[in-house]
Amino acid sequence: MNEISRSKIRRLLDMVIPFRFLPAERKDALSGEWVPKTFLPGEFVFCRGDGSSEVWILEEGQVELTYADSADVKPANFVRSGHYFGERAALLNQDRTHGARAVGECRAWSLSGGRFLGLIGDFSVFAQAFGTILRDKHGVFLPLENFTREVARSLVQGYFRLDRLVEMYRELAPALHPYLDDASRIDIEALTYVVRRLPENVTRSFAWFFTDDIPALYPDPGRLFTAVVSLARRRSVWEMLPGKNMVLIRTGLSDLLDFLTCLCVFSIECRKIRRRLYDPAFMPRLASCRQAEIQGSCDDTDSLAEFPFSAEERAGLAKIWKGQTLARLYEIAVHHEDWELVVERQVNNYNSRRTEKWTNLVSGAVRELTGLDPWDFPENFEVHLVSSNTHSVANCLSPFARDHEAEILAWAEAHGKGGTSRGWNNPEDRLYILAAEWVRADPRRQPSRIQELEWGILRLGDEAAAGIAVQLIDTSKLSNRLDRSLPPAGSKRRLIVNIDYAFGVQAEEIIRNLISIFPNLVASVNILGKAGSLVGQRGDLLVPTAFILQSDDSFHPLAASPSLERLAALAPGSRIFQGPLLTVEGTLLQNRALLHFYRNIWKCVGLEMEGVHYARAVTEACQLGVLSISSPVRYYYYVSDLPLEAGAQLSRPLEAFEGVPPLYAVTREVLFQILSGE
Numbered sequence: 001m002n003e004i005s006r007s008k009i010r011r012l013l014d015m016v017i018p019f020r021f022l023p024a025e026r027k028d029a030l031s032g033e034w035v036p037k038t039f040l041p042g043e044f045v046f047c048r049g050d051g052s053s054e055v056w057i058l059e060e061g062q063v064e065l066t067y068a069d070s071a072d073v074k075p076a077n078f079v080r081s082g083h084y085f086g087e088r089a090a091l092l093n094q095d096r097t098h099g100a101r102a103v104g105e106c107r108a109w110s111l112s113g114g115r116f117l118g119l120i121g122d123f124s125v126f127a128q129a130f131g132t133i134l135r136d137k138h139g140v141f142l143p144l145e146n147f148t149r150e151v152a153r154s155l156v157q158g159y160f161r162l163d164r165l166v167e168m169y170r171e172l173a174p175a176l177h178p179y180l181d182d183a184s185r186i187d188i189e190a191l192t193y194v195v196r197r198l199p200e201n202v203t204r205s206f207a208w209f210f211t212d213d214i215p216a217l218y219p220d221p222g223r224l225f226t227a228v229v230s231l232a233r234r235r236s237v238w239e240m241l242p243g244k245n246m247v248l249i250r251t252g253l254s255d256l257l258d259f260l261t262c263l264c265v266f267s268i269e270c271r272k273i274r275r276r277l278y279d280p281a282f283m284p285r286l287a288s289c290r291q292a293e294i295q296g297s298c299d300d301t302d303s304l305a306e307f308p309f310s311a312e313e314r315a316g317l318a319k320i321w322k323g324q325t326l327a328r329l330y331e332i333a334v335h336h337e338d339w340e341l342v343v344e345r346q347v348n349n350y351n352s353r354r355t356e357k358w359t360n361l362v363s364g365a366v367r368e369l370t371g372l373d374p375w376d377f378p379e380n381f382e383v384h385l386v387s388s389n390t391h392s393v394a395n396c397l398s399p400f401a402r403d404h405e406a407e408i409l410a411w412a413e414a415h416g417k418g419g420t421s422r423g424w425n426n427p428e429d430r431l432y433i434l435a436a437e438w439v440r441a442d443p444r445r446q447p448s449r450i451q452e453l454e455w456g457i458l459r460l461g462d463e464a465a466a467g468i469a470v471q472l473i474d475t476s477k478l479s480n481r482l483d484r485s486l487p488p489a490g491s492k493r494r495l496i497v498n499i500d501y502a503f504g505v506q507a508e509e510i511i512r513n514l515i516s517i518f519p520n521l522v523a524s525v526n527i528l529g530k531a532g533s534l535v536g537q538r539g540d541l542l543v544p545t546a547f548i549l550q551s552d553d554s555f556h557p558l559a560a561s562p563s564l565e566r567l568a569a570l571a572p573g574s575r576i577f578q579g580p581l582l583t584v585e586g587t588l589l590q591n592r593a594l595l596h597f598y599r600n601i602w603k604c605v606g607l608e609m610e611g612v613h614y615a616r617a618v619t620e621a622c623q624l625g626v627l628s629i630s631s632p633v634r635y636y637y638y639v640s641d642l643p644l645e646a647g648a649q650l651s652r653p654l655e656a657f658e659g660v661p662p663l664y665a666v667t668r669e670v671l672f673q674i675l676s677g678e
Contacts, residue, residue, distance in 0.1 A: 254504020
C-alpha cells in the first residue's frame, strides 16, 4: 500500500466512531492493513448468508443493506460515506444477516474479521463503543427485550398467552434449542432439558395457577393436594384437581421466565411429535400400548419402533420418560398444549411472608444447634455464609463417610458400583459418591438427626416452600474426622450457614435476610455455584472478577480474589479462568449472538443467574453497616455446560467424574479458608 492510500485510511480512522477511540499509534499501524476496493453500481460488497467476516469503512458513495439478493428488493437501510458496516458477522460469529450492495460507484476499505476481533480484545473503550451501538442502534437485544417485556406486561394483567410467548420465543432462537425451526427433527436435547425442569404431570395438565404466596384458603397445601415433582428444578407445585396445578413462584421474573420458556420449548417440540402421529391408524395402537404400559406389559423400545421416529429420536424419547414413553406420547397426541396460564400475586408485599417464615425457621434452628439466639451471639462468634448445595459441605465436615469407608468400598466392589479408584485425583470424591449410593440402597443407613447434632450439623428442610434447604454447622462440635484436605476445626466457635442454591433474583432477598439475622457477625460470604462457560470445558472452574447484569449491562466489579494456587492443586484436572460473569434472567433466553456479544465485548468467561443479586445485597449490607467491608466475599463456579458448543448442553447431566472433582475442590478451598481463619 502506498503512502497516499495509508494517509486516506488513517484520516478515515480519525473520523469514524468508534475507530477514532483507538490510540494514535495503533491507528498508524492499522492503516497498512486495510484493503481498498471499488464497487460498480449494483455490485454486492457481500451477500446475505455468506460466511465472510470483513469489516468495511465506506470512503466514497453509498451502500444499501438488503435482506435478499434480488435487485428489486427494498433496501433495509443505507450506509453513507464516512461510516463502517459489516461488523456483526465477526463480532457475533454468524453468517451475514443481510446483503450490502453499492448504490452508485463506491470505494470502500476492508479489515479482516480476525484483526477486528483482536482490536476488540485489546481496547476496552473501543469494545464498549461497539457494544453500545450494537445494543442501542442495531437491535441485537430486541428479541430478548420483547419476550421479557411481554412476560412483565402479562404478569400485571394476571394471565399469559402462550401462543404470543411461543412466537416471541422463536425470534430469540436460543442457543440451547438449535433445532427450533427444523420441523423434520425433534430436538431431543432441548426436550430433555425442559421435561426435567417442568412438573412431571405436564402432559396431563391444562391449567396453571401461578402465585407468589400460598392463598389464605389453602394454608397447608401439602395436606390438601398432591405434590408434583420436577426432577431437575426445585419447584413447589401441587395438583389441585386433575389437570389443574398451583405453582408457587419465587421473587422477581426469573422463576416465571424459566417456567414459561420451558413451556415454549415443550409446546414447540410436542407439535413436532404430534405431526408424526397424525394418522388415524396410530391412535388405536398408541392407546392400546398406553393401557398395556400402565399395566406393566409393554416394552417401550419394541413398541416405539412401530411409530415414525428415527432411531435417535426413539432412544431419546425412551430416555426422557423411562418406561412411560407411550403413555406420554398418547397424552401429547390428544393434549395440543391448550394451557390456561393465570397468575395471582400480592401487590406491595411480593413474597415477603414466605421469606419471613423462612428467616424465622433459620433463627429457631440456630438456637437449637448452638443454644443461643442469633442476636445473643458473643462478638467473637464468627458466622460464615455459604451458598452451595445440599451435600458437598456436609460431606466434607461429617465423619459419616470416613467412619463407614470400609463397608462402603466393600459394598461398591460387591455390587460393581463406582468403577475403580484409579482416575480420581482425590479418592474421597469417589467415596462421597459411593456413600450416597450406599445409603440409597438401604435408607436405614442414613445417620439420624441426633447423630448429626452430635457432629455439630443440623439440617433444615424447605418447610417455608422457599426452595432453599439449609445446613447449620457448629465447627466447635465437629469431629476430628474431616475431609483429609482440611485443617482441624479447632475449638473456636464458628457457625457455617450453608444454603442450597437460590434462583435468580431470589438470591438477593435470601442473602440479605441471612446477613440481617447475624448483624456485624458475618465473617465471610461464600458463593459456590455452577455456570455455563464461554471458555474451556465442562468441569473447569470460573473465578469472577466482576458481574454484568444482562438486563441493563450494569457492571459490578469484585474485590481481587485470593491466590488460586491451592485451588489449582485441589483441582488438578480443571483449568481456572478469571474474568467477568454474566448474570442472566433465564438460560433459555440466550442465543448465540448474545453469547458472542458478551464474550467479545465484555470478555465474559461464563454466565449464571444469581451473581449480581448476591453482590448487590452484600454491597448494600456493607453500606448499611451490618457487614464489615473487611469480611471476605468469595465466588467460585464450576462449569456445568458449554452453551456455545453443540453436544455439551444442559440436558446432559454432568457425569460424576466431570462434576464431582471441581465441585469438591471449590468446597474444600472455601472450607479451608474458613477453618484456617484466612
